[in-house]
Amino acid sequence: MDALQRSVVNRLKTARGQVGGIISIVEADAYCPDVMKQLSAVQGLLEGASRIMLRRHLETCVAKAMQEGRTGEIVDELMETLKFDKHVFRPPQTPEHEGWDPRGAGHEPEGTAGD
Numbered sequence: 001m002d003a004l005q006r007s008v009v010n011r012l013k014t015a016r017g018q019v020g021g022i023i024s025i026v027e028a029d030a031y032c033p034d035v036m037k038q039l040s041a042v043q044g045l046l047e048g049a050s051r052i053m054l055r056r057h058l059e060t061c062v063a064k065a066m067q068e069g070r071t072g073e074i075v076d077e078l079m080e081t082l083k084f085d086k087h088v089f090r091p092p093q094t095p096e097h098e099g100w101d102p103r104g105a106g107h108e109p110e111g112t113a114g115d
Contacts, residue, residue, distance in 0.1 A: 004056040008049045015045040050085055 001009070022038045057078075065074035 002056075004052050008052050008056075011045045011049040011052070015042045015049075018042045018045070
């Protein structure tokens with residue numbers, strides 16, 4: 001198992017443990033926002049695992065196929081695969097991506113003033 005595979009397995013095992021915990025807190029009638037936060041954490045783990053698998057695929061299978069002259073075939077396969085994962089190319093969520101401004105309310109994000 002290579003380092004990328006280990007990283008994916010670790011993320012999946014962590015997600016598996018968190019899902020068990022989420023089931024327990026839902027059964028215990030936990031506060032809905034608390035459940036939602038836990039669900040979001042698991043989604044983040046799964047999205048990260050998906051990005052790692054994409055990287056591994058690009059570095060191994062795609063690179064090999066291109067060297068063998070099978071560029072069209074591998075691009076078609078990749079495009080078909082990516083249509084099932086709408087989150088692969090989503091940028092990491094940071095305050096800047098969400099329109100958050102550290103200066104506080106009343107300030108428009110950079111580049112939007114006077115538009």
